[in-house]
Amino acid sequence: MSEQSSISPEPTAFVFTDDNLKKAQALIDRYPSGRQAGATMPLLDLAQRQAGWVSRAAMDYIAGLLDVPPMRVYEVATFYTMYLLRPVGQHHVQVCTNLPCWLRGSDDVLRACQEVLGISPGETTSDHRFTVAEVECAGACVNAPMVQIGDDYFEDLDHASMKALLEALQRGERPKPGSRTGRQCSCPAGGPTTLKAVPVKGEV
Numbered sequence: 001m002s003e004q005s006s007i008s009p010e011p012t013a014f015v016f017t018d019d020n021l022k023k024a025q026a027l028i029d030r031y032p033s034g035r036q037a038g039a040t041m042p043l044l045d046l047a048q049r050q051a052g053w054v055s056r057a058a059m060d061y062i063a064g065l066l067d068v069p070p071m072r073v074y075e076v077a078t079f080y081t082m083y084l085l086r087p088v089g090q091h092h093v094q095v096c097t098n099l100p101c102w103l104r105g106s107d108d109v110l111r112a113c114q115e116v117l118g119i120s121p122g123e124t125t126s127d128h129r130f131t132v133a134e135v136e137c138a139g140a141c142v143n144a145p146m147v148q149i150g151d152d153y154f155e156d157l158d159h160a161s162m163k164a165l166l167e168a169l170q171r172g173e174r175p176k177p178g179s180r181t182g183r184q185c186s187c188p189a190g191g192p193t194t195l196k197a198v199p200v201k202g203e204v
């Protein structure tokens with residue numbers, strides 16, 4: 001069962017916690033007087049980490065802190081897809097389906113999401129634990145196909161490893177991020193092909 005509407009209604013107010021307000025002030029203080037608007041992006045990120053998403057009330061609050069018109073904050077928040085403008089589930093599963101990931105099997109990754117979670121991109125499970133989103137390049141093409149879940153990247157996926165990853169999250173586990181095949185960084189999928197010998201000092 002899934003839902004496409006917001007998980008909770010749009011809040012009418014937002015304030016930073018005392019802790020986050022201190023962090024916000026420290027971020028604002030990094031910018032010279034009159035240039036505080038430079039802190040817009042980190043403040044939006046802070047608000048998203050506090051509430052799980054960025055509401056209109058949060059944007060208005062940030063505009064007030066920075067002493068800028070609300071539109072200056074709206075235009076940043078609506079431009080960057082990393083800012084979530086509606087609530088998402090506890091695990092926000094962002095599946096890259098851009099060309100390199102698609103060529104390497106992102107269709108199979110999406111199919112695994114549908115099979116395990118019973119939802120399609122843009123939907124949230126009825127227990128609010130998972131939201132699946134289809135995204136463009138996340139900058140990890142060398143280890144395609146990949147998904148981002150929260151702050152973590154999971155790479156070199158296929159249908160089986162994506163199913164295993166989601167099932168682990170369903171059990172409440174915290175799977176280790178990174179390559180599912182053990183690939184080292186952007187090393188060729190079949191293993192190193194160059195620079196295989198350990199360099200010896202003085203021989204180069």
Ligand code: FES
Pocket residue numbers: 096097098099100101102136137138139140141144145146
């Ligand atoms: S195309 Fe998927 S990370 Fe770049």
